[in-house]
Amino acid sequence: MSDAVERILEQWRRERPDLDVSPMAVIGRMTRAMNAAELQLTRNFSRHGLDSGSFDVLATLLRSGSPxxxxxxxxADSAMVTSSAIAQRLNKLADRGLVVRSKDPDDKRGTVVTLTPEGKALVERVLPDHLATERSLIKGLGAEEQAKFMEVLGRIEANASEG
Amino acid sequence: MSDAVERILEQWRRERPDLDVSPMAVIGRMTRAMNAAELQLTRNFSRHGLDSGSFDVLATLLRSGSPxxxxxxxxADSAMVTSSAIAQRLNKLADRGLVVRSKDPDDKRGTVVTLTPEGKALVERVLPDHLATERSLIKGLGAEEQAKFMEVLGRIEANASEG
DNA sequence: TATTGTTATACTCTATAACTATA
DNA sequence: TATAGTTATAGAGTATAACAATA
Known part of the structure; x- marks a missing residue:
């Protein structure tokens, strides 16, 4: 577990007793939990030959519904990255035949990215495993605990977005 | 806030009513909160001409106490990265005169990395701002909320480490 | 002129593997 | 032979800025 965090706090308290290092406990444990969780999610993606950026694009297209x-x-907006980052993700996905790019008929500057049947089949295959991985991460948490946990996360996100 | 998460869930429920996508709410909000938090922390480091890897090394040396x-x-152990990654971080820090490498007198294969006075002064300057940033992230959370939040994070980390 | 999208370039961070020196 | 550490190399992922085409 993360008694590594507790050991770090004790070092700080010995070395800098003048500082209140208690926020390090919360942020430290959040960082460690997120890193461990990401490792599991990434591992699942790579079992299917994907990385999280690619999965994100495919899943965004799938959940947008037909077509x-x-x-x-x-x-780019959905993934909160630049259009350049998306262009590079699309290059990789298009090379593998998982998406196709076509001209937007309404605005010839625009591009329409569409899931191919292969891309749709792949993301539909990955999705249940992805959900199972996420479910295993929150195993043992009751509905109320989850709700409270999400509420706190929302406040942290809001605090961060103010700054 | 992350009603973006709620919108995503609604898309999934419309497109794939057969799947239970509720775990996405928890993991999605955790991911968003962490991203927003990291942005603030990184911003503070770069105000001081540092990145998180460099700060981590300097802070680990400082909290280890004199000398x-x-x-x-x-x-490497503390940062949970490879010795190669640490070597490269040390190259950067040594170039800037923030740490020095010397031979371990007890084992001539070994290296001793020591904070220079400049490195110590820098990390001591950054540390209060870092703590202030962390404190602002958990602003409004009571002691009990923090404790419960950390407990849940610990369980998620444990769940992830089993897998 | 503004907008959409792509590419060229560069930067950061990291791991793998080869290498040096010492035990 | 094994260990501590470094470097050479390569890969992933991204952003910034320049560019092309269209509005």
């Missing part, structure tokens, strides 16, 4: 088409801008 | 010396192996 499974979005603009690069919409994908 | 502020550790082996590269101990630093």
């Amino acid at each position: 499974y088409s979005l603009s690069p801008a919409a994908l | 502020y010396s550790l082996s590269p192996a101990a630093l």
Whole structure:
């Protein structure tokens, strides 16, 4: 477990008793939990020959519903990355035949990205495993605990977004 | 806030009503909170001309106490990265005169990494701001909320480490 | 001129493997 | 032979800025 965090706090208290290092406990444990969780999620993606960026694009297209088409801008917006990052993800996915790019008929500057049948089949195969991995991460947490946990996460996100 | 998460869940429920996507809410909010938090922490480091890897090394040396010396192996262990990653971080820090490498007198294969006065002064300058940033992230959370939150994080980390 | 999207370039961080020196 | 550490190399992922095409 993360008594590594407790050991670090004790070092700080010995070396800098003048500082209140208690926030390190919360942020430290959050960082460690997230790293461990990400490792599991990434591991699942790579079992299916994907990385999290690629999965994110495929899943965004799938959940947008038929005809499974979005603009690069919409994908960038959803992923909270630059359009350049999306373009590079799309290059990889298009090379593998998982998505296709076509011209937007309404605005010839625009591109329409569409899931191919292969891409749709792949993401539909990965999705149940992804959900199972996520479910295993929150195993043992009751509905109320989850709700309270999410509420606290929301406040942390809000605090961060103010700054 | 992350009603973006709620919108995503609604898309999934419409497109795949057969799947229980509720775990996505928890993991999604955790991911978003962590990303937003990391942005703040990173921003503070770069105000001081540091990145998180460099700060981590300097802080690990400082909290180890006088004479502020550790082996590269101990630093790698603490940071949970490879010795190669530590060597490269040390190259950068040594170039800037923030740490020095010397031979371990007891084992001539070994290296002793020591904080220079400049390195010590820098990390001591950054530390209060770092703690202030962390404190602002958990602003509004009572002691009990923090304790419960950390307990849940610990269980998630444990769940992840089993897998 | 503004917007959409792509590419060229560079940067950061990291791991793998080869290498040096010492035990 | 094994261990401590470094470096050479390569890979992933990203952003910034320049660019092309269209509005």
